[in-house]
Amino acid sequence: MQRRYRTVPDLKIHESARALAFEDPALAGKLTAMGLLPGTLIEMVRTAPFGNAYYIKADGVRLALRKEEAASILIDL
Amino acid sequence: MKEAGEKLLNVALVGNPNSGKSTIFNKLTGLRQKTGNFPGVTVDAKEGRLRLPSGRELRLTDLPGTYSLHPTSSDEKIVAAVLANPRDPHFPDAVIYVADATHLEKHLLLLTQLLDLNVPVLLALNMSDTAAEIGIKVSPGILAERLGIPVVPVSGRTGENIQKLIGEVEKLLLAPLAARKPFYVPTELEKQVAEAVCLNLNLDNPYQALLIAHHQSWLPFLSPQERATLEAIVKNKEFQSLRIQVDETLERYDRFTPLVQAAVQNPPQFPSTPTDRIDAFLTHRWVGPLFFFVVMLLVFQAIYDWSAVPMDLIENMFSGLTSWLKIHLPQHWLSDLLTDGILAGFSGILVFVPQIAILFFLITLLEEVGYMARVVFMFDKTMRRFGMNGRSVVSLISGGACAVPAIMSSRTIGNWKERLITTMVTPFISCSARIPVYAVLIGLAVPANRVFGILSWQSLTFGSMYALGVLAAFASGFVLKKVLRTHDLSYLAIELPVYRMPHWKNLWLTVWEKVLAFVIGAGKIILIISIVLWAMARFGPGDDMQQAEAEALRIAATQQLNDTATADLVAAYQLESSYAGCLGKLIEPAIRPLGYDWKIGIALIASFAARDVFVGTMSTIYSIGSSDDDVMLREKMQSATFDDTGTSVYTLATALSLLVFYALAMQCMSTVAVVARETGHWKWALFQFAFMSLLAYFGAWVVYHLFQ
Numbered sequence: 188m189q190r191r192y193r194t195v196p197d198l199k200i201h202e203s204a205r206a207l208a209f210e211d212p213a214l215a216g217k218l219t220a221m222g223l224l225p226g227t228l229i230e231m232v233r234t235a236p237f238g239n240a241y242y243i244k245a246d247g248v249r250l251a252l253r254k255e256e257a258a259s260i261l262i263d264l
Numbered sequence: 265m266k267e268a269g270e271k272l273l274n275v276a277l278v279g280n281p282n283s284g285k286s287t288i289f290n291k292l293t294g295l296r297q298k299t300g301n302f303p304g305v306t307v308d309a310k311e312g313r314l315r316l317p318s319g320r321e322l323r324l325t326d327l328p329g330t331y332s333l334h335p336t337s338s339d340e341k342i343v344a345a346v347l348a349n350p351r352d353p354h355f356p357d358a359v360i361y362v363a364d365a366t367h368l369e370k371h372l373l374l375l376t377q378l379l380d381l382n383v384p385v386l387l388a389l390n391m392s393d394t395a396a397e398i399g400i401k402v403s404p405g406i407l408a409e410r411l412g413i414p415v416v417p418v419s420g421r422t423g424e425n426i427q428k429l430i431g432e433v434e435k436l437l438l439a440p441l442a443a444r445k446p447f448y449v450p451t452e453l454e455k456q457v458a459e460a461v462c463l464n465l466n467l468d469n470p471y472q473a474l475l476i477a478h479h480q481s482w483l484p485f486l487s488p489q490e491r492a493t494l495e496a497i498v499k500n501k502e503f504q505s506l507r508i509q510v511d512e513t514l515e516r517y518d519r520f521t522p523l524v525q526a527a528v529q530n531p532p533q534f535p536s537t538p539t540d541r542i543d544a545f546l547t548h549r550w551v552g553p554l555f556f557f558v559v560m561l562l563v564f565q566a567i568y569d570w571s572a573v574p575m576d577l578i579e580n581m582f583s584g585l586t587s588w589l590k591i592h593l594p595q596h597w598l599s600d601l602l603t604d605g606i607l608a609g610f611s612g613i614l615v616f617v618p619q620i621a622i623l624f625f626l627i628t629l630l631e632e633v634g635y636m637a638r639v640v641f642m643f644d645k646t647m648r649r650f651g652m653n654g655r656s657v658v659s660l661i662s663g664g665a666c667a668v669p670a671i672m673s674s675r676t677i678g679n680w681k682e683r684l685i686t687t688m689v690t691p692f693i694s695c696s697a698r699i700p701v702y703a704v705l706i707g708l709a710v711p712a713n714r715v716f717g718i719l720s721w722q723s724l725t726f727g728s729m730y731a732l733g734v735l736a737a738f739a740s741g742f743v744l745k746k747v748l749r750t751h752d753l754s755y756l757a758i759e760l761p762v763y764r765m766p767h768w769k770n771l772w773l774t775v776w777e778k779v780l781a782f783v784i785g786a787g788k789i790i791l792i793i794s795i796v797l798w799a800m801a802r803f804g805p806g807d808d809m810q811q812a813e814a815e816a817l818r819i820a821a822t823q824q825l826n827d828t829a830t831a832d833l834v835a836a837y838q839l840e841s842s843y844a845g846c847l848g849k850l851i852e853p854a855i856r857p858l859g860y861d862w863k864i865g866i867a868l869i870a871s872f873a874a875r876d877v878f879v880g881t882m883s884t885i886y887s888i889g890s891s892d893d894d895v896m897l898r899e900k901m902q903s904a905t906f907d908d909t910g911t912s913v914y915t916l917a918t919a920l921s922l923l924v925f926y927a928l929a930m931q932c933m934s935t936v937a938v939v940a941r942e943t944g945h946w947k948w949a950l951f952q953f954a955f956m957s958l959l960a961y962f963g964a965w966v967v968y969h970l971f972q
Contacts, residue, residue: 209510212507212509212510213753214753214755214757215506215510216334216336216506216510216513217336217755217757218757219510219513219514220331220332220334220513221331221370221757222369222370222373224514224517225514232543233547233548233549235547235641235644235645236547236548236549236550236552236553236642237553237642237645237646238645239645239648240641240644240645240654240756242543242547242760246369246370248367248759249539249543249759249760249761249762250757250759250760251640251641251644251654251757251758251760252756252757253644253755253756253757256755256756256757
């Protein structure tokens with residue numbers, strides 16, 4: 188089935204998109220408290236040297252997220 | 265002066281990580297602070313004293329940085345546990361909330377939660393000078409009016425307005441607390457739950473009740489009955505804690521975002537900043553890890569190179585003092601206690617100070633400038649392979665200085681299993697207390713000539729000891745990962761702060777505090793053990809000591825030895841008959857397979873309190889009775905022989921075996937105590953002790969037989 192949304196790992200380097208919602212409530216608690224909210228502009232900056240993690244900017248705030256964490260953030264197309 | 269009967273007021277500093285809270289704390293308290301770094305101190309946060317303009321003194325607590333009162337790691341839980349419980353001895357009479365003025369839109373969530381707890385609070389807008397520099401205008405007036413609390417723009421960097429902040433704290437403490445309209449309006453379900461909790465626990469603040477309902481499963485101050493009641497309420501009302509927490513957070517943002525927009529002009533536009541350009545290199549796929557290893561090499565280089573001169577100075581000072589005292593003090597056992605016991609112990613402590621200071625300085629520097637968070641990001645995947653978290657890197661690196669603060673820094677790891685494994689393996693990393701042991705043993709047995717022209721065998725052995733520690737840590741992590749089970753959520757999600765120049769005052773204060781904690785905390789143990797050892801070596805059961813002396817004198821007479829040789833022989837015989845000698849002899853059969861004699865046995869037993877005791881113990885054992893003060897420990901050890909076979913004790917095999925033993929064994933009371941405290945169970949501390957000791961024994965045995 189064709190997915191109707193993307194998640195953060197789908198972003199190319201230096202591509203930006205707005206966060207829509209979170210899939211995992213426990214992570215959502217952590218991320219929203221850190222200021223990553225639905226509507227926040229997320230920019231993919233780079234992947235970690237050994238993979239499995241991303242360096243992103245959320246409204247200008249630099250965050251490091253694991254792949255699973257990034258994949259729980261739904262973004263607009 | 266504090267009047268009798270007057271309660272010491274508590275003021276807490278609260279704020280997000282990277283809000284510059286600790287800098288404000290240092291500005292407010294200076295040197296009048298202490299940390300719960302060593303066993304016996306139960307408080308988990310930094311504390312300091314602050315004098316108000318009126319002369320009244322209060323206790324200022326720097327609580328760990330957190331984003332929200334819905335915590336995800338142990339250090340964040342400390343904050344929630346204190347603030348959700350007015351009966352807590354650390355519950356603040358007032359809170360200084362520190363927010364970063366350059367990122368106000370992300371820093372007010374926690375403040376609005378504090379407002380709803382109805383604690384007297386004021387807002388310190390930190391980095392107001394930086395905000396002004398980059399063109400952000402924040403109006404304290406609008407914030408004060410809309411939030412209903414005092415707002416003071418401050419700068420931790422320059423100390424601007426710190427006096428004004430203190431004045432506002434005093435006003436806040438004197439003013440009666442006005443009833444506040446709740447910032448957050450709870451939903452119908454939340455109201456019902458809060459009401460039920462208030463009724464059952466006899467509380468009057470609905471938000472406090474709500475927090476307790478959310479976190480009833482772990483909040484430490486609840487009794488089992490209370491917990492059962494709360495559990496029933498939550499279940500009965502179908503209170504879906506996680507979802508409700510997120511909704512609450514989003515609702516709070518919706519309420520304070522317009523407020524921030526009204527108060528802040530020229531919000532930042534996020535252009536490319538120096539931080540981005542630096543990170544393009546420092547977190548680069550190839551350059552990043554390479555840079556990290558170069559930094560680590562430089563750190564270790566610095567520890568050895570920079571510390572050599574001050575260490576020699578301290579050593580010479582003490583040996584000079586000891587010789588002088590031996591000449592000028594009357595012949596008495598008290599003089600011996602002073603020179604061979606206390607002074608020997610003291611020099612054993614102080615000689616480490618340069619290395620510890622340098623190590624803590626560099627590690628704190630990396631943390632202060634914001635580099636550590638990048639290391640966490642780069643090595644998260646690697647660490648997870650070994651059952652740990654990217655954050656464990658910080659603990660492991662700090663373990664190179666001292667395992668005690670290193671283990672405490674693992675509190676930022678939310679997942680129980682990852683945190684436990686980090687705690688279990690950190691003591692394998694060669695800490696600064698092992699440095700002198702390595703130095704003495706390597707200098708003794710490893711040839712100083714060079715391999716490949718540049719590296720000496722000695723520095724190569726030194727390096728291998730560190731490598732062995734790292735290897736043991738990762739291998740144990742791998743094994744523990746397979747054995748332990750948890751359902752805890754494991755997350756990385758970490759903020760990568762903007763790079764900034766270090767606050768030198770913060771740095772010096774940290775170094776000062778750690779060195780002091782070492783000298784006082786570890787020093788106490790080392791000193792006591794030196795004295796006990798000295799006494800054990802000086803006295804023996806019954807009249808054994810007299811008999812030993814008579815026997816030695818008889819042998820000396822038949823062999824026609826000169827005075828010096830006679831004195832040494834008497835000392836050797838007496839040591840063997842002393843209490844220390846008896847103890848050493850008792851365990852000799854167990855350690856002989858590793859190549860050790862009973863004298864090393866004494867040092868081994870003593871070292872289980874703190875490994876740094878080794879050098880002091882050896883000095884004490886070998887210095888007793890000797891008339892020649894200029895002979896250095898190393899030379900004395902070199903000439904030591906086994907009593908029965910007469911062969912040399914410190915061969916290459918013995919020295920390497922001892923090195924491996926000291927690299928792997930858990931020989932530090934402070935670490936055992938801190939592991940027990942941090943894990944909440946003695947069983948983990950005992951498990952770690954047993955498994956490290958066994959590994960050390962086995963490793964030492966293998967090495968001894970390989971090189972023999």
